[in-house]
Amino acid sequence: MPDAPRPTLLFVVTEDWYFRSHRLPTARAARDAGFDVAVACRVAKDGPAIAAEGFRVIPLPWRRGSFNPLSALGDIRRLARLYRRERPTIIHHIAVKPTVLGGFALFLAGLRDTRVVATLAGLGLGLSGTGTKAALGRVLLRLALNAAGWRRGQALVVQNGDDAALLAAGWPRPPASRLIRGSGVDLTHYEELAEPLGPVxxxxxxxxxxxxxxxxxxxxxxxxxxxxxxxxxxxxxxxxxxxxxxxxxxxxxxxxxxxxxxxxxxxxxxxxxxxxxxxxxxxxxxxxxxxxxxxxxxxxxxxxxxxxxxxxxxxxxxxxxxxxxxxxxxxxxxxxxxxxxxxxxxxxxxxxxxxxxxDPEFGEAEVGRRMRDLYLGLVTPVPIPHRDGGL
Known part of the structure; x- marks a missing residue:
């Protein structure tokens, strides 16, 4: 009897350097848990290092600093084609732009069984402000999460309590959520150092x-x-x-x-x-x-x-x-x-x-474990519970 196919996890992130710097431990934890991992991103100098980990790298021509309607529509269509071609078990959108555009792309692709994780790695000035632009950005974010179908068991990950509270404000039905603080730090690589001598x-x-x-x-x-x-x-x-x-x-x-x-x-x-x-x-x-x-x-x-x-x-x-x-x-x-x-x-x-x-909450081993458990929960019939202050 042939082995069951391995579940596939597709990360969607804007930059290869960011993925290498912030998300490799999470991807390794998913790989070790039995997922085939692919990374869709703009590829510059860090693409080979990601591929060397055994992760398939899919180039995406993101436009830095551009969120105008025409370029956004092009990105949505491009992502929809990618999603239809790959048909991953889980898509993990990282940061606001991939979450917004990727949510609409998933709706356009018509993939009803694909699970989605959205990590909002800091809302920053663009969405946390009080002006019209920030309010519009928050509306687009909610629409995109709705389009991705998060009410069917998908998960929204926030990295700090302030962002959790901001997103919850005015949201009538909270999605399943996790508060996972940060992307992790290698506590064996970064050891305590003596205070240096000389001028402060x-x-x-x-x-x-x-x-x-x-x-x-x-x-x-x-x-x-x-x-x-x-x-x-x-x-x-x-x-x-x-x-x-x-x-x-x-x-x-x-x-x-x-x-x-x-x-x-x-x-x-x-x-x-x-x-x-x-x-x-x-x-x-x-x-x-x-x-x-x-x-x-x-x-x-x-x-x-x-x-x-x-x-x-x-x-x-x-x-x-x-x-x-x-x-x-x-x-x-x-x-x-x-x-x-x-x-x-x-x-x-x-x-x-x-x-x-x-130590230990922000260690990459702890963050990787919590993300691994989140992924595994999405590929089982058990719904993800609200934890750590669901939105």
Whole structure:
């Protein structure tokens, strides 16, 4: 008697680098649980590394920063053709754009038996705001989830409690949902580090985007230094020139020419950054999912300074391992940085607590286990229960 065919899991995500950085542990957990895994994404330099894991890579020509109706319709038709051709057991849409366009595409493809997981990795400024554009975005998101048929047993994954509450507001019938905080951090790879010697140094590891508050952080460090505290700043990350929010390379180079500021560009191993910096910063102006850069810094035992926005405060806990400042406020951010730079005992106390915040809940093994259980639940007749505050 032939073996039953393996269930297939198709990830739909915009960028190959994001999948490699954030979703490989989940894909490995699914593979080890018996799924054949494919990844549909825009393929650049990280496609071969994904394929080397044994995952089939399907190129998708996503348009970065484009959500106009004509390009969206083209993406929907393209996804519908892909879904009809592949007929996967489960489709996992990751982030808002794949969730919205993929939901309509699944309806167009007419696949009634395909299960769907939608992970909203941070609603950010685009959907969490109070303006007309944000409200319209939330309506489109709900319509797309309806089109995907989430009431038939599909699952919506959110990464922080703020996003869960926002999506639940005004939603008359909540979908089955899971609150799974973040995409996981390798707790064996990122070990606690001793605090470095020399001048106190803070670092932000992120893409160099205005949305990440990099300009606010530079302004805050200038204020701290002008007040007589020798605080150094390391910026680690690429400018992401495809994004409309990218900070020009000329601006980054000009900052790096200032005393006390260093821009490293993209860094392959961020442990080298945390070996030099005793304070991890993320000055984001809007919501995050759960920022992986802060998870990695916390695993290395670093005190955290973050803006008080959704997602960041899941791992940056005020008074436990972090100090928070309001977003878009360089003066308030400077005050928090100065306090931590001048108080070695406080830095050590917060840093020692950071590892306990992320271990084990944010470990990639725990996140992978929870996602694996979610997938397995979708391919059995047992409905997924509401857990961790269903929407």
């Amino acid at each position: 140094t803070c670092a932000q590891v992120s893409r160099m985007l205005t949305l990440k508050g990099v300009e606010d952080l530079v302004a805050a460090v200038r204020l701290v230094r002008a007040q007589g505290t020798d605080l150094r700043l390391i910026l680690a990350g690429a400018p992401d020139t495809d994004s409309p929010a990218a900070i020009p390379r000329a601006t980054l180079n000009a900052w790096a020419a200032e005393p006390g500021i260093e821009w490293l560009g993209a860094v392959s191993d961020v442990r080298t950054v945390w070996a030099r910096a005793s304070i991890a910063v993320l000055a984001s102006r809007g919501g995050e999912g759960v920022p992986k850069s802060l998870l990695e810094a916390a695993a290395c035992g670093r005190a955290i300074v973050a803006t008080d926005v959704p997602g960041s405060r899941e791992v940056a806990v005020e008074g436990r391992n972090a100090l928070l400042a309001p977003p878009r406020d360089p003066v308030a951010l400077a005050a928090v940085l100065a306090r931590l730079a001048q108080d070695a005992a406080l830095r050590r106390r917060l840093g020692r607590a950071s590892r306990g915040v992320v």
